[in-house]
Amino acid sequence: MGAQEFPIGGPAAALAARVRAGTIAPVDVVTEALARISSENRKIHAFNVVRAQQARAEAVELAARDDLDALPLAGVPVAIKQNIAVAGVPTRTGSAAAATDPAQVDHPVVARLRAAGAIVVGVTAMPELGLWATTDEAEIVTRNPRDVGRTAGGSSGGAAAAVAAGLVPIAHGNDGLGSIRVPAAACGIFGIKPGRQVVPAEIGANSWAGMAENGVLATTVSDAALALSVLAGRPDLAELLPPQRLRVGLAVAPPSRLVRMDRHWTAAARTAGARAAAAGHLVEPVDLPYGDAAQAMLLRWPSLALADADRLPHPELLQRRTRRHLAVGRLIRRLRLVRASQVDRIEAQMGDFFENFDVVITPTLAAPPPKAKVWSGRGWAANVLSSARYAPFTGVWNLLGWPAASVPMGTHPTAHTPLAAQLVGPPGSEATLLGLAAQLELTN
Template sequence: MQDHLVEEFTAVSIAARVRSGALSPVDVVADALRRIEQRNPRINAFVRVLGERARAEAQALASHPDLSSLPLAGVPVAIKDNVEVEGEPMRDGSAATDPGPSTHDHPTVARLRAAGAIPVGLTAVPELCVWGAVDSPGVITRNPWNPDRVPGGSSGGSAAAVADGMVPIALAADGMGSIRIPSAACGVFGIKPGRGLVPAELGAHSWFGMSENGPIATTVEDAALMLSVLADDPSLAEIPESRPLRVGVAVNPASPILRVDADWARGVEQTRLVLAEAGHRTSETRVPYPPNMSAAFLRWFAGTADDAADLDPALLQPRTWWHAAIGRAVNRAGLVRSSQVDRLDARMRSFFIAYDVVLTPSLAQPPIEALPWSEKSWAANLVANVRYAPFSAMWNVLGWPAASVPVGMHPTSGTPIAVQIVAPPGGESTVLAVAAELERRQAWPRHAPV
């Protein structure tokens, strides 16, 4: 396999060829490791490459008695460094976490392995997956389209690895937008499933149920296949034909103090026209965001405090220490309440009576500059994160499915533009169908230029 075959570097094509015997998983993994060796130094997507282990797993898979039964046979996959991989440390982007090896695979990793996928490396995250940019002291993870910009966070390493053509798919997690934000920044497709579809089991309590594991891929078909494995539901791999839908189109900011970049707003409008031409009934609307996003922020603070409870505070980055300190105060005051979610759910269910899906910008601004954000203050990180990525968190509070779909390029930043597709609970297949239709009608470049 050579670089000129990169267009075939999809999970679906690799698995089909491995199952048929036309391609050896040993060659697939060797190719992925070569790509990582060549490309990772430019963007720092991986914190740990599982070279010899991945080769050994590929060799063992090659003699599997029934490759034809494995939906992800031989597919190299990157794993976000916030879930357990047996025998490997799970550092979660922090010097304060346990450096010892994990004793078991997280359920999502176990399901990927059982489906024939081969983990080839662990991808970079910000400390405790709290932030929307990925760096640690001395190392900055960069956007493959423009290395002067961040790849988003917290799954920035996973998105960058996929966008740069190092792996066809990557496991990611989304607590405040951490699949959709980096997918948007890097021009790949990512879907946050609804609550409970895929095992979460992230940190102390998955940020009070806000966090979900899900796929990042270059194609909707790959993401649907991976999602079907993660959810243990083969039907999710079969993307339905997109029937005529009622599509709400909203570019209003998530907060009155925030501004939406004109090119990101135009991306939503252009997508509306594409869907209207396809026969969907589109209408402009305004998402009734709450006056403030306290339900999300309180869970973000308090969840971080609980995740950091057993860690040495002296080893935490100052920004994360302050974030956890605020979270401890939130917990002491009992400010995280289920009634907050109930009110928001009722508000959004009423709004969605008129729509099957709603489109918003995935981001409000291009991704921020690739700087040593881990060395900056808590306030600087908070302001920068909220300003560029305010559209995601509400759907985490609700636990509704949402995805980011590439729709163009920003003329100034040289990074992708994307739209967010949201559906009510159980709407993953609808989201995938709309995304697949957009992919057919306005295909995006699958990888950043190498």
């Protein structure tokens, strides 16, 4: 793909175009990003490691490359979530129990971003082992740039905060129960979790039972598409072609009757449906066949990080809430309450449903994000209830391994926090979701 073919529609794409054209030097781009981080990070705690010296040196090296005009992310500053390897930085997974030795080599996702010309300026904060839908660590709370009194979400909360605050235009995140879409919705930015085997997903052997995927958070759909095309090694994903007329299901009911919906989050999904209809798509109110999805998610959640926890060199330093969560997970595993047949039933029901629909729109969240506080110091039950109450819509698509995205849909009229809708499609529908999201974004 030649330089002239890259989309120019977001800050990352525009920066890369200027770097390729020689109108701005990579080191100037990186220096500006580092200045923003220095100024703002103390307010929101998006980053826990800033690679200032290394990033500047890498920007100088980048400028000397003879293939600069062919790099889709030339000079773009990016952030990486701290649970995948960045050479020279400890892979801490949000935990004091993790190893402090620096990683020796980059994770494949990081390597692909670097090969595309991106500069890693730092790694972002996350809750311990990625288990929680709020982000804090060692009494340092990651705050939402849209309302610093509220959480940025989790577990890619630091990544979402970095993008929403304008510290970087693109951030890596990963998503095992909604950990990209939840913070994207909380912070009012775009986030996409690809389906299985689209992007290298190695986070650790047996980590998260194969439910976690590496993806992207960005200020615009076009920037996210560009970054996802790099992570997936698929230039076609950057093209953002308008999809042909889609059959869209509008499903506003939550997966469980126990969930109390904030009516403004329901309205956000309806707004997305109306915009999809205005773009020419056939939109129909539907009830998704969730079946036992809520139960299946709750049974799996406590055991998802057991493999990660077993590799920790200092398990005695795990937070109290995490130790309790893992103990519940071990009990569930001992009782053999998690069975493959549970997911098989849900997948069969959803597969039948999607015979008649191309995309489904749901609310991304059920309520505004919780208050920003030291959730790691609170009890296990309080953490479980808080996470489950406001983020019930996302996890089912991790069970199935299907692609899903969160698209901003305005502002909550009383909480004054962002609203968002979730777009979901069957395996292989990443390009469709991106194209539809871009259409919704144009009318946002």
